[in-house]
Amino acid sequence: MTGTHILILGGTAEARQLATELAVPGGARVTTSLAGRVARPRMPAGEVRIGGFGGAEGLAAWLRAERVDAVVDATHPFAEVISTHAARAAALTGTPLVALRRPGWHTGPGDRWHDALSLDDAAAQLPALGQRIFLTTGRLGLAAFAAFAELHFLVRSVELPEPPLPPHTETVLARGPFTVDGELDLMRTHRIDVLVTKDSGGPATAAKLEAARQLGLPVVVVRRPPVPEGVPAAEDVPGVLALLSRAAADRCP
Incomplete structure (x- = not known):
């Protein structure tokens, strides 16, 4: 993914792990977007942007202006609004979008x-x-x-x-x-x-x-809301990296 620009909608441990994997010398340009709701967030590797985009249209405009090649929605599983905006912005701009969602919890004996x-x-x-x-x-x-x-x-x-x-x-x-x-x-x-x-x-x-x-x-x-319809999702960083590689291959002529 050398030379590509990837936007990570972050705020989770998995988002920071993904940024570390991608923001290596000779790798992709990585920008992580944080909502700004926490005063002292744990900062990821690569570039960081703090604050909202102004809805789906604002995010779409940012994707175009910054020449973003792919978006990873690695927000909290309950950040339904930004996930919906990301899906709409990706559709408006034709930008590949994948979601990173850690597995949910399951009941055990005695629960x-x-x-x-x-x-x-x-x-x-x-x-x-x-x-x-x-x-x-x-x-x-x-x-x-x-x-x-x-x-x-x-x-x-x-x-x-x-x-x-x-x-x-x-x-x-x-x-x-x-x-x-x-x-x-x-x-x-x-x-x-x-x-x-x-x-x-x-x-x-x-x-x-x-x-x-x-x-x-x-x-x-x-219970958590579903990932927006049509957005491919993975449960861990290796799974998202595989989805990004597949999206990059699909965009090659």
Whole structure:
């Protein structure tokens, strides 16, 4: 891929791994785009762009201006808006687009999982499951839980969550990876009886699931949205590199 320009829509560990693989001497020009929602993001190899593009049309204009040869959507599995914009921009410009999505989590023996289609759906299930909720869905979208004044929430996020929040909320600021022992201690200390999480996948935050299993706690799992229709996807960096090579071959005359 020497001489090509690849845009990585990043913010995940897998995006940083991909940038490291591509941004080598004599390799591709790599630009990673970060949303700018985290004050001190972990910076990837290569060039970095921070901030939005102005929707699908703005991204399409940037792809043309920067002569981008391929786009990799390696955003968080729940970053549905930017994934949709990327698919539209790729279609407008004829730029190859591939997605990098780490595998989701799966139940194991002893798990008590309850699927949810959205944060609102997750919130609606809580009164029947418990009173003290460990909420690990990130700092955005917590308005879905704000009306539940009878419940107590422990919210963990990398940065302060955005209001509105439930009336009875305690916040823990932390970034993974987390350990099972640490998660067990946290849940016991706060007398947690329900865990709520998004199906983000990956090992960095999976310890909470094992801790919930050991404690016999119900877990409400918000299922991830699908990759936009027609976008080829891989579960790891080698798979994405193979897709990029195939896309490059298909573009050669």
